[in-house]
Amino acid sequence: MPKKEVLLxxxxxxxxxxVKRKSMKEEKKVVKAVDxxxxxxxRGETLGIVGESGSGKSTFGRTILKxxxxxxxxxxxxxxxxxxxxGSNLQKYRNQMQMIFQDPFAxxxxxxxxxxxxEEPMALQLTLTKEQRKKRVKELLQKVGLAEDAMHKYLxxxxxxxxxxxxxxxxxxxxxxxxxxxxxxxxLDVSVQSQVLNLLMDLQDEFQLTYLFISHDLSVVKHISxxxxxxxxxxxxxxxxxxELYANPLHPYTQALLSAIPVVNFDEPKQAIPLQGExxxxxxxxxxxxxxxxxxxxxxxCHQVRPTMQEMNEHQRVACFLxxx
Amino acid sequence: MEPINTQQxxxxxxxxxxxxxxxxxxxxxxxxxxxxxxxxGETVALVGESGSGKSITSLAIMRLLPIPPGEITAGTxxxxxxxxxxxxxxxxxxxxxxxxxxxxxxxxxxxxxxxTIGNQLMESIRxxxxxxxxxxxxxxxxxxxxxxxxxxxxxxxxxxxQLSGGMRQRVMIAIAMANNPxxxxxxxxxxxLDVTVQAQILNLMMKMKKEHRSAILFITHDMSVVAETADxxxxxxxxxxxxxxxVRELFLNPQxxxxxxxxxxxxxxxxxxxxxxxxPGIVPPxxxxxxxxxxxxxxxxxMEQCQTLQPEVLTVNxxxxxxxxxxxxxxxxxxAEEGSLT
Numbered sequence: 001m002p003k004k005e006v007l008l009x010x011x012x013x014x015x016x017x018x019v020k021r022k023s024m025k026e027e028k029k030v031v032k033a034v035d036x037x038x039x040x041x042x043r044g045e046t047l048g049i050v051g052e053s054g055s056g057k058s059t060f061g062r063t064i065l066k067x068x069x070x071x072x073x074x075x076x077x078x079x080x081x082x083x084x085x086x087g088s089n090l091q092k093y094r095n096q097m098q099m100i101f102q103d104p105f106a107x108x109x110x111x112x113x114x115x116x117x118x119e120e121p122m123a124l125q126l127t128l129t130k131e132q133r134k135k136r137v138k139e140l141l142q143k144v145g146l147a148e149d150a151m152h153k154y155l156x157x158x159x160x161x162x163x164x165x166x167x168x169x170x171x172x173x174x175x176x177x178x179x180x181x182x183x184x185x186x187x188l189d190v191s192v193q194s195q196v197l198n199l200l201m202d203l204q205d206e207f208q209l210t211y212l213f214i215s216h217d218l219s220v221v222k223h224i225s226x227x228x229x230x231x232x233x234x235x236x237x238x239x240x241x242x243x244e245l246y247a248n249p250l251h252p253y254t255q256a257l258l259s260a261i262p263v264v265n266f267d268e269p270k271q272a273i274p275l276q277g278e279x280x281x282x283x284x285x286x287x288x289x290x291x292x293x294x295x296x297x298x299x300x301x302c303h304q305v306r307p308t309m310q311e312m313n314e315h316q317r318v319a320c321f322l323x324x325x
Numbered sequence: 326m327e328p329i330n331t332q333q334x335x336x337x338x339x340x341x342x343x344x345x346x347x348x349x350x351x352x353x354x355x356x357x358x359x360x361x362x363x364x365x366g367e368t369v370a371l372v373g374e375s376g377s378g379k380s381i382t383s384l385a386i387m388r389l390l391p392i393p394p395g396e397i398t399a400g401t402x403x404x405x406x407x408x409x410x411x412x413x414x415x416x417x418x419x420x421x422x423x424x425x426x427x428x429x430x431x432x433x434x435x436x437x438x439x440x441t442i443g444n445q446l447m448e449s450i451r452x453x454x455x456x457x458x459x460x461x462x463x464x465x466x467x468x469x470x471x472x473x474x475x476x477x478x479x480x481x482x483x484x485x486x487q488l489s490g491g492m493r494q495r496v497m498i499a500i501a502m503a504n505n506p507x508x509x510x511x512x513x514x515x516x517x518l519d520v521t522v523q524a525q526i527l528n529l530m531m532k533m534k535k536e537h538r539s540a541i542l543f544i545t546h547d548m549s550v551v552a553e554t555a556d557x558x559x560x561x562x563x564x565x566x567x568x569x570x571x572v573r574e575l576f577l578n579p580q581x582x583x584x585x586x587x588x589x590x591x592x593x594x595x596x597x598x599x600x601x602x603x604x605p606g607i608v609p610p611x612x613x614x615x616x617x618x619x620x621x622x623x624x625x626x627x628m629e630q631c632q633t634l635q636p637e638v639l640t641v642n643x644x645x646x647x648x649x650x651x652x653x654x655x656x657x658x659x660x661a662e663e664g665s666l667t
Contacts (some may be wrong), residue, residue, distance in 0.1 A: 190587060191374060266572075
C-alpha cells in the first residue's frame with residue numbers, strides 16, 4: 001500500500017449532553033455520549049465503527065459532521081482545525097462530506113420527487129445550472145443502479161433497498177470525499193443488504209471515497225472495512241486492522257462481541273464467552289474501566305483506574321489492563 | 326417427568342391460503358398453499374425476507390389476523406387434532422396464552438405501557454388459572470426469576486418504560502411461558518436487540534423450552550440464528566414454503582436456488598470474499614406475483630417451464646422437501662454436476 005495520507009484526525013473528542021434536572025438543587029448531570037475519542041482516518045479507507053446501541057457510535061459520526069457540537073477536542077480535516085468553523089466556512093467543509101442514514105424513508109422527504117431529492121444538495125451549492133443538474137441526476141441514478149424514470153416518482157413507490165440507493169445517490173450528488181454511513185444496511189433484508197454493500201464498495205473504488213461505516217453488525221463491518229474501532233460507552237476499547245482485530249481480538253469486550261454472533265457450524269460447538277447484564281447507562285458510567293461491570297477478567301485495578309490506549313503491535317491498539325507490561 | 330413424545334404431531338397446517346383485499350381492488354395472495362407440521366417439543370424455524378408471509382402465517386395460527394381485509398380462503402390449522410379455524414372466538418381465547426403463546430419483535434409495543442409488568446404477568450396467569458391474587462403474584466415473581474431478572478420482587482412493580490430492551494423481552498418471555506404453553510410462537514424475538522443481549526435471550530428461550538417442554542415456531546430472517554437454535558427449517562418466499570429440511574441438511578445440502586443464494590449472501594465472520602454474492606431484484610409484491618415459479622425472475626437457473634408452470638412440492642428425502650422444477654427429472658443431475666451457486 002502507498003504511504004497513507006491522513007484525511008481526518010480526531011483528538012480527544014468529547015460530546016456531552018446535559019440532563020434535565022427536576023430542581024436547581026439537584027446535581028448537574030451529563031450523558032457522556034462520546035468520551036475522549038482519538039483516531040485518524042486515512043484517505044481511501046473504510047473505517048468501521050462497531051458497538052451496541054447506546055455506545056455512542058452514531059453521536060460520534062454526527063459530531064464529525066458538526067451536526068452535534070463537540071464539547072471538547074479537535075477535529076482536523078486535511079490538517080485544518082474545523083471544530084470552530086461557522087457559517088460559510090462550515091458549509092465549505094460540509095460540502096466535502098455526506099451522510100447516509102439507516103432509514104431512507106425517515107431521512108428523505110416523501111413529498112418530493114426523487115429527482116428533486118437528489119438535485120437539492122447541488123442546487124444549494126449554486127455551481128451548476130439547472131440543465132447540468134438534471135443531467136447529473138440521471139447519471140447518479142444510473143450509477144446506483146436505478147432507472148432514469150425514477151426521477152419522476154416518489155419515495156413510497158420504491159422498496160427499502162431502492163430507497164437506500166436513492167439516499168446514496170443524494171449523498172454522492174456533490175462529489176464528497178468522505179461519507180459517513182450510519183447503519184446503511186441494517187433495515188434491509190439479507191439478499192438486498194449484499195446488493196447495497198457491493199454498491200457502496202464499487203462507488204468507493206470509482207470515486208476514491210473514504211467511508212466511516214457505523215454498524216452494530218460485526219459481520220457486515222468485517223466485510224466492508226479496512227480497519228475497525230470497537231466502541232463501548234462512548235470510548236474506543238480497541239482499534240485495529242480488520243485482519244488482526246477479527247483474528248486476534250484483545251479486549252475482553254471485543255472477544256465477547258465476536259463470540260456472541262451466532263455462527264453456522266455444526267461440527268464444533270463454539271466457545272461462547274457469555275456477557276452478563278447489559279450496557280450500563282451512559283449517564284452514570286462505571287468508575288474505572290467502563291467495561292468492568294461485565295468483564296469476565298475483571299481485576300481490582302479496573303474498579304478504580306481508567307485504562308489508556310496502548311499500542312500492542314503495528315496494527316492494533318487496546319485500552320485494557322490485561323496487557324500492561 | 327415423562328419424556329416428550331417427539332413423534333406426536335402438535336400443530337399441522339395444511340394447504341393454508343390467505344388473501345388480503347387491497348384498497349385499490351387488487352387481491353394480495355399473502356400466503357399460498359402453505360403446509361407444515363410441528364411435533365411436540367420441537368424447534369422449527371420459519372425463515373424468509375420481509376413480505377414473504379411468515380408473520381401472517383403465525384398470526385393465522387393465533388387467529389389474530391385482521392378479517393377483513395384478510396381472509397383465510399382455504400386450508401386447515403390442526404392443533405392437537407382440532408381445527409383451530411372452527412373454534413369460536415371465545416374458545417380460541419382459552420387457547421391463546423395458554424396452549425399457544427407468542428413473543429413479538431418489539432416488546433415495547435406488545436407490553437401495555439400503563440400497567441406494571443407484575444400486573445400484566447398476573448393477568449395472563451389468572452386469565453387461565455383459578456388462583457388467588459397472592460398466588461398469582463408469587464408465580465409471577467417466580468417466573469421473573471426464571472427468566473433471569475434480578476430483584477424480581479421489586480421489579481414486579483416497574484413499568485415497561487423503566488426496563489431496557491433486553492429486560493422487556495425477558496418479561497415478554499415470562500408472560501408467554503406463564504401457563505406452560507405447548508407451542509410458543511416467537512416472531513423475530515431478537516431482531517431489535519444487540520448481539521450480546523441476543524445471545525442471552527436465545528439461551529434463555531432454549532432453557533425455557535426445555536423446562537416447560539414446549540415446541541417453538543421461530544420466525545426470523547437471520548440464517549445464523551436458525552443454525553444455532555432450530556431442529557428443522559422452513560424457507561418461505563413470496564407466500565410459499567420453498568424448502569423444508571432438518572437444519573443440518575438445509576445448510577449442508579440446500580436444494581432450492583433461493584435457499585442456496587440466501588446462505589451465500591450472508592456476510593459471515595469466517596469467510597473472506599471480495600464481493601458478496603447477491604440476489605438480483607426484489608421480492609415480488611403479493612398483488613403482482615409471477616405466473617410460474619415465484620422465484621423465477623430472480624433465479625439464475627430459471628428454465629422455460631419456470632416462467633409458466635408453478636412447481637409442486639417435491640420430496641428429496643423423507644424429511645427434506647423442495648418446491649423447484651430443477652429437482653424434477655433430469656435437471657436434478659445437471660444441477661448437481663454444475664455445482665452450487667457461483
